[in-house]
Amino acid sequence: MFYREAGQFKSTYSADMAVFPLRQDRIGIAVILALAFIGVPLIGNDFFISSVMIPFLVFSLAAIGLNILTGYTGLISLGTAAFMGVGAYAAYKLTTAFPGINIIVLVLVSGLFSAAIGVLFGLPSLRIKGFYLAVATLAAQFFLQWAFVRVPWLFNYNASGAIEVPQRTLFGFPITGASASPETRYFVCLVLVVGLTWFASNLVHGKLGRSWMAVRDMDIAAELMGIKLLNAKLTAFAVSSFYAGVAGAMMIFFWYGGGEAADVFNIRLSFNILFMVIIGGLGSLIGSFFGAAFIASLPTILKFGLPALGVPLSGAAAEHVTFMLVGALIITFLIVEPHGLARLWQIGKQKLRTWPFPY
Amino acid sequence: MSDVAARPAPNLLAKGWVKSGLIFIAVVAAAILGAQFDDSGTLYKVFIDPFQQMVQAPDLLAQTIWEGLVSGVLYALIALGFVLIFKASGVFNFAQGIMVVFAALTLVGLYEKGVPAFLAVILTLGVMFVLAVTIERVVLRPLVNQPDIILFMATFGITYFLIGFGEALFGGSPKQMIADQLWLPKGAIDLKLFGGLVSLQKIDIAAAVIASIMIAALAAFFQYTRIGRALRAVADSHKAALSVGISLNQIWVIVWFTAGIVALITGIMWGARSDVSFALEIVALKALPVLILGGFTSIPGAIVGGLIIGIGEKMGEFYWGPLIGGGIESWLAYFIALGFLLFRPQGLFGDKIIERI
Amino acid sequence: MNVETMNVTGEPLHRDKGEVLLSVDNISLRFGGVKAISDVSFDIRKGEVRAIIGPNGAGKTSMLNCINGFYHPQEGQITYKGVRRAKVKPHQAAADGIARTFQNVALFKGMSTLDNIMTGRTLKMHRNFFWQALRHGPAMTEEIEHRKVVEDIIDFLQIQHIRKLPVGKLPYGLQKRVELGRALAMEPELLLLDEPMAGMNLEEKEDMCRFILDVNNQFGTTIALIEHDMGVVMDLSDRVVVLEYGRKIADGTPDEVKANQKVIDAYLGVAH
Numbered sequence: 001m002f003y004r005e006a007g008q009f010k011s012t013y014s015a016d017m018a019v020f021p022l023r024q025d026r027i028g029i030a031v032i033l034a035l036a037f038i039g040v041p042l043i044g045n046d047f048f049i050s051s052v053m054i055p056f057l058v059f060s061l062a063a064i065g066l067n068i069l070t071g072y073t074g075l076i077s078l079g080t081a082a083f084m085g086v087g088a089y090a091a092y093k094l095t096t097a098f099p100g101i102n103i104i105v106l107v108l109v110s111g112l113f114s115a116a117i118g119v120l121f122g123l124p125s126l127r128i129k130g131f132y133l134a135v136a137t138l139a140a141q142f143f144l145q146w147a148f149v150r151v152p153w154l155f156n157y158n159a160s161g162a163i164e165v166p167q168r169t170l171f172g173f174p175i176t177g178a179s180a181s182p183e184t185r186y187f188v189c190l191v192l193v194v195g196l197t198w199f200a201s202n203l204v205h206g207k208l209g210r211s212w213m214a215v216r217d218m219d220i221a222a223e224l225m226g227i228k229l230l231n232a233k234l235t236a237f238a239v240s241s242f243y244a245g246v247a248g249a250m251m252i253f254f255w256y257g258g259g260e261a262a263d264v265f266n267i268r269l270s271f272n273i274l275f276m277v278i279i280g281g282l283g284s285l286i287g288s289f290f291g292a293a294f295i296a297s298l299p300t301i302l303k304f305g306l307p308a309l310g311v312p313l314s315g316a317a318a319e320h321v322t323f324m325l326v327g328a329l330i331i332t333f334l335i336v337e338p339h340g341l342a343r344l345w346q347i348g349k350q351k352l353r354t355w356p357f358p359y
Numbered sequence: 360m361s362d363v364a365a366r367p368a369p370n371l372l373a374k375g376w377v378k379s380g381l382i383f384i385a386v387v388a389a390a391i392l393g394a395q396f397d398d399s400g401t402l403y404k405v406f407i408d409p410f411q412q413m414v415q416a417p418d419l420l421a422q423t424i425w426e427g428l429v430s431g432v433l434y435a436l437i438a439l440g441f442v443l444i445f446k447a448s449g450v451f452n453f454a455q456g457i458m459v460v461f462a463a464l465t466l467v468g469l470y471e472k473g474v475p476a477f478l479a480v481i482l483t484l485g486v487m488f489v490l491a492v493t494i495e496r497v498v499l500r501p502l503v504n505q506p507d508i509i510l511f512m513a514t515f516g517i518t519y520f521l522i523g524f525g526e527a528l529f530g531g532s533p534k535q536m537i538a539d540q541l542w543l544p545k546g547a548i549d550l551k552l553f554g555g556l557v558s559l560q561k562i563d564i565a566a567a568v569i570a571s572i573m574i575a576a577l578a579a580f581f582q583y584t585r586i587g588r589a590l591r592a593v594a595d596s597h598k599a600a601l602s603v604g605i606s607l608n609q610i611w612v613i614v615w616f617t618a619g620i621v622a623l624i625t626g627i628m629w630g631a632r633s634d635v636s637f638a639l640e641i642v643a644l645k646a647l648p649v650l651i652l653g654g655f656t657s658i659p660g661a662i663v664g665g666l667i668i669g670i671g672e673k674m675g676e677f678y679w680g681p682l683i684g685g686g687i688e689s690w691l692a693y694f695i696a697l698g699f700l701l702f703r704p705q706g707l708f709g710d711k712i713i714e715r716i
Numbered sequence: 717m718n719v720e721t722m723n724v725t726g727e728p729l730h731r732d733k734g735e736v737l738l739s740v741d742n743i744s745l746r747f748g749g750v751k752a753i754s755d756v757s758f759d760i761r762k763g764e765v766r767a768i769i770g771p772n773g774a775g776k777t778s779m780l781n782c783i784n785g786f787y788h789p790q791e792g793q794i795t796y797k798g799v800r801r802a803k804v805k806p807h808q809a810a811a812d813g814i815a816r817t818f819q820n821v822a823l824f825k826g827m828s829t830l831d832n833i834m835t836g837r838t839l840k841m842h843r844n845f846f847w848q849a850l851r852h853g854p855a856m857t858e859e860i861e862h863r864k865v866v867e868d869i870i871d872f873l874q875i876q877h878i879r880k881l882p883v884g885k886l887p888y889g890l891q892k893r894v895e896l897g898r899a900l901a902m903e904p905e906l907l908l909l910d911e912p913m914a915g916m917n918l919e920e921k922e923d924m925c926r927f928i929l930d931v932n933n934q935f936g937t938t939i940a941l942i943e944h945d946m947g948v949v950m951d952l953s954d955r956v957v958v959l960e961y962g963r964k965i966a967d968g969t970p971d972e973v974k975a976n977q978k979v980i981d982a983y984l985g986v987a988h
Binding site: 124127130131132135136138139142143267271274275278316317319320321322324325326328329330331335338 | 497498501505513520522523650683687690
């Protein structure tokens with residue numbers, strides 16, 4: 001009743017090509033952004049912000065990265081975590097080498113390093129497809145993970161072998177390190193994620209995005225349209241790894257605040273991000289957010305939610321149940337709705353558009 | 360013919376073998392030349408020293424190759440499970456590795472509950488059968504006719520479910536395989552070879568023998584039985600097989616059950632060499648480069664690929680690993696496979712990749 | 717192979733056509749031991765509708781694949797716009813102005829009609845990555861400019877109503893039309909159509925014929941056409957080349973080809 005497009009006429013192509021052509025959608029996005037920027041810091045406590053919201057933002061960004069590669073370009077990657085790690089270590093090396101440069105700039109620059117590594121490991125994608133490529137990306141995962149442990153130069157020859165995040169400030173406020181408040185870290189993450197999501201949305205709606213999808217849907221026809229397969233695939237690898245790298249740097253600098261990064265960027269994390277993309281919806285940016293929210297919050301919900309409902313559940317059992325649930329949910333989603341939560345969201349909107357009539 | 364003519368897979372280097380041979384010779388020649396002018400000795404350490412070691416201590420070489428061979432047999436067994444399922448249902452079964460762990464855990468778990476060892480084996484087979492039926496009913500049947508990639512991802516779901524289920528039932532701590540109770544041999548045979556001692560674990564010999572028997576049995580099963588013929592038909596074309604009255608559902612259960620049996624045997628052998636734990640899951644991923652080498656549809660390919668990967672990574676780790684800090688076993692297999700892909704994208708024995716428009 | 721071909725020189729064509737746009741000289745294509753095309757030569761002149769016909773498996777699609785660089789023949793050469801082409805890649809052929817449609821519809825199934833046709837404009841769009849990431853200013857101007865071209869094509873093909881629908885769910889006839897639109901969006905000089913009317917009913921066929929003729933007349937696009945419907949071929953084409961078992965058995969105007977004994981034998985079968 002309230003969600004109608006009736007009466008909204010578009011008289012220019014630019015209005016028709018807008019990402020959110022409906023006025024109600026634009027209002028909805030404004031409300032969500034307002035909530036994220038004002039509501040969450042006002043209402044949320046420190047635990048909620050640092051253990052729920054920041055992880056959600058980091059995972060969303062990583063999922064967007066993988067979605068560009070897998071969802072939009074159709075190349076499966078099982079090495080996302082390794083590319084995140086490249087970002088984290090690059091940011092660490094950069095900020096210790098150039099302490100004067102703002103950390104946010106360095107986080108973005110470290111994404112470029114990750115992109116370069118991503119392109120390197122994406123080179124085989126011209127020769128190999130599908131499952132073969134999935135296995136090739138495992139090479140990236142295991143090799144880089146090995147390098148994070150065995151190349152002491154990467155962690156500045158620390159005795160602990162861990163990244164120690166130094167304190168860095170923005171306008172005089174500490175944004176990394178022990179004295180940075182959760183709210184400031186959250187703000188930095190939010191700004192980065194919103195900005196990068198906007199860029200990603202622009203890319204997938206433009207020429208590059210169409211080339212990616214063309215390669216995904218029918219690579220032979222795409223080639224005969226004049227799309228260079230190697231270029232399309234490598235740009236997808238580059239952009240995807242850039243997003244993963246920035247997400248990895250954010251993860252260490254604004255969420256973990258240091259620690260044994262080599263253990264963090266393991267293959268389980270790669271799988272988890274793949275699940276976020278599948279459950280959220282392949283080829284959908286908003287789905288990446290849904291998937292990240294879902295997978296990232298599921299363990300917390302099980303751990304704290306079930307006992308609150310009176311179901312006794314130990315920590316270990318909660319972990320087992322999480323695994324089983326995630327597995328079962330993936331299968332369920334693939335059977336019921338291979339396009340994930342994003343498609344359900346669309347169907348919901350469509351229903352709302354015609355409500356209260358069935359069609 | 361021409362309308363459906365095959366497009367040959369693009370060849371990075373036309374006549375790849377010739378060129379790769381030339382490149383190899385050039386690299387070796389450059390290395391020998393370079394070594395002459397190499398002050399720090401890096402090139403010497405990479406290209407000369409390992410080979411000198413091999414010649415000087417052939418017993419160590421033999422030991423390394425033997426160890427590679429044994430882990431290769433185990434990789435090959437996991438890869439075999441993949442190939443069986445891929446051939447018959449076109450599903451790239453990511454869960455094969457976890458099925459190995461799950462089968463071994465079930466066996467040990469049952470034994471710990473007081474079930475006699477051999478009865479436990481039979482019961483575990485029963486569990487694998489139930490698993491095959493369940494997977495067919497719950498996962499495969501609803502997803503029939505979906506793109507391969509969807510099925511591939513569904514096996515991720517199976518993997519995670521089995522991890523959670525297995526840990527919930529049997530706990531996450533490592534367990535001992537009941538090797539003695541299954542009459543598997545223990546101890547080692549020390550061979551005097553090349554003036555040194557080469558130690559062969561009896562369990563490894565048993566593993567190799569059992570693997571060979573199983574592969575022969577599978578080959579016979581595929582070749583000479585009615586079900587085997589049906590399996591080959593399904594592998595060629597689902598639709599055509601259906602149209603001559605072969606039940607896809609039945610075939611899938613049989614294939615997944617067969618893969619389950621292979622998983623159990625692999626699990627027993629592997630468990631007898633180390634512990635039974637979910638750490639095996641990461642090792643099981645090594646079966647994937649084996650598949651790349653061997654091709655997804657070839658049983659001999661899985662065996663040969665497994666042996667190449669096993670021996671390759673043990674030799675690499677032993678002779679070259681120390682040069683860059685060791686532990687390269689975790690990724691070497693993938694790089695061997697990747698390097699191989701540049702020359703033969705379809706694997707050693709795989710079907711030629713063809714594209715049609 | 718010493719194949720006797722019909723001589724077309726001196727024969728006045730029913731439409732006056734210009735110089736040779738593409739010429740195929742003594743092409744042979746093998747897959748392993750199988751000869752898909754043996755020693756075939758013909759040419760396509762600027763502005764004409766050139767049909768390639770022949771029984772199933774005659775090598776027609778392989779011929780198109782050679783022309784747009786998907787296959788590389790082992791022998792012979794292809795000259796396009798006066799330039800002899802070595803192993804050309806499909807995307808280079810596209811950049812040179814060769815577009816095509818496929819026997820089995822090869823649309824981008826996950827994308828809308830509009831986006832499918834927009835991909836045809838890829839080569840004409842030049843804004844770099846960073847402008848695209850902003851999607852404002854020059855990049856947006858460029859998108860709108862090309863959107864206008866695409867809307868013209870959509871109007872021309874009368875598919876306005878399916879503009880925003882995903883193509884995967886459209887009926888077959890409409891999919892073929894969208895595919896033609898995608899090829900037209902490339903503003904090709906040479907358009908290769910591989911059985912554009914396969915599987916269509918009479919009405920759809922008539923529509924498609926009209927589109928092909930309009931494209932040829934209005935835009936002056938040269939068209940190479942594979943089609944099994946002889947009525948369509950005879951009505952549409954200026955010249956016809958006939959292949960059988962990878963060899964050329966006839967070449968000439970529709971009327972000449974129709975009267976050729978070899979062609980009649982090839983289609984009706986002959987007692988050996």
